[in-house]
Amino acid sequence: MTNVLVVITSPDGTLKKNQQELLTLGRSLGDVSVALTGDASAAAAAAAYGASVSYTAPESLGSYGASAQAAFVAEAVSRSGAATVLLENTVAAKETAAILGVKLGAGVVTDVVSLAADGAATKSVLAGAYTTVARSRGAVAVHTVKSHAVEPSEAPVEGRVEAVELPESAFATAARVLSREAKPKSGRPELSEARIIVAGGRGVDGDFGPVEELADLLGAAVGASRVATDNGWIGHDSQVGQTGVVVSPQLYISAGISGAIQQKAGMQTSRVIVAINSDEDAPVFEIADFGIVGDLFQVLPQASEELRRRKG
Ligand SMILES: Cc1cc2nc3c(=O)[nH]c(=O)nc-3n(C[C@H](O)[C@H](O)[C@H](O)COP(=O)(O)OP(=O)(O)OC[C@H]3O[C@@H](n4cnc5c(N)ncnc54)[C@H](O)[C@@H]3O)c2cc1C
Numbered sequence: 001m002t003n004v005l006v007v008i009t010s011p012d013g014t015l016k017k018n019q020q021e022l023l024t025l026g027r028s029l030g031d032v033s034v035a036l037t038g039d040a041s042a043a044a045a046a047a048a049y050g051a052s053v054s055y056t057a058p059e060s061l062g063s064y065g066a067s068a069q070a071a072f073v074a075e076a077v078s079r080s081g082a083a084t085v086l087l088e089n090t091v092a093a094k095e096t097a098a099i100l101g102v103k104l105g106a107g108v109v110t111d112v113v114s115l116a117a118d119g120a121a122t123k124s125v126l127a128g129a130y131t132t133v134a135r136s137r138g139a140v141a142v143h144t145v146k147s148h149a150v151e152p153s154e155a156p157v158e159g160r161v162e163a164v165e166l167p168e169s170a171f172a173t174a175a176r177v178l179s180r181e182a183k184p185k186s187g188r189p190e191l192s193e194a195r196i197i198v199a200g201g202r203g204v205d206g207d208f209g210p211v212e213e214l215a216d217l218l219g220a221a222v223g224a225s226r227v228a229t230d231n232g233w234i235g236h237d238s239q240v241g242q243t244g245v246v247v248s249p250q251l252y253i254s255a256g257i258s259g260a261i262q263q264k265a266g267m268q269t270s271r272v273i274v275a276i277n278s279d280e281d282a283p284v285f286e287i288a289d290f291g292i293v294g295d296l297f298q299v300l301p302q303a304s305e306e307l308r309r310r311k312g
Contacts, residue, residue: 002030005082007073010042018193020152022086023049029084035076037061047159055164065175069098075164089144098141107136110144113269128268130250144246144273147193191221196251199240203256203296206233210300211255217307225257240264255296259284
């Protein structure tokens, strides 16, 4: 059976939903172990999702950038005999995956939306215009997997913890993190993990109120087009797209966004897309499952009102 290594960073000993998903996906492929950085007590949470071994990193590793992370994961690959490595689909994880690929001579596939037992990884490319299936030909395959690839489920095992020591040389050329500041919590889910996203573009004309109101009623994250973030109407970390966050939620509600190719690149693999746009020829309708031709300042408040009525 294939050995699978899931790479997890946990600052507080808990697992995020997309990390639970990676462990669940890993179990469908083989025997799962974890390369764990951050709070080592997350090993217990990983065992609840089927990780039989957690390789823990030296405490100092958290202060270093991707090359030191990759050195640690490479050591965990060697100890676990993993043929498949799964990472989150964040910018930081992709950087680690790239360095790891070079170190191990492994094939690297990013932005994966599904991974079959035979290693065939599905992703969309060229700003969502094509869906491709790729399989690594090397001894080790490295995948960064988008959120919502699978539904997370627990499968408790008695996990073992194995501390990994790294030589000083592993850190010698690595960039060192000098300070960290936690982002103030918005109370909304993380954009990259949210099951539902309500996103606004130029059409909101500076007023994200109706977008945020609907998002809060749905327990959704708020996303935006680049025009909205460049105008300072909302923070840059809300930007969805080619140069923003790549998302794949169950439901993406797009309001006042034309659907430029760079926006589509970040949301086209959403399970259901609802588009609201006053221009019936807007390109976003080409990829929408449901389209509403109308003024978002009328449509969004109506949707919110109906949700409030149904919630009683
Ligand atoms: C290298 C590069 C990278 C880029 N990366 C990204 C990226 O990551 N993400 C991204 O989003 N863009 C990105 N862009 C920009 C992208 O090309 C588009 O310019 C941008 O997505 C357009 O944003 P928009 O849809 O909000 O604005 P517009 O294209 O101006 O569309 C606004 C839409 O709102 C509709 N509208 C107006 N008023 C209303 C109303 N009251 N009710 C309903 N609908 C209304 C209009 O009909 C129109 O369709 C990138 C561009 C480049 C060159």
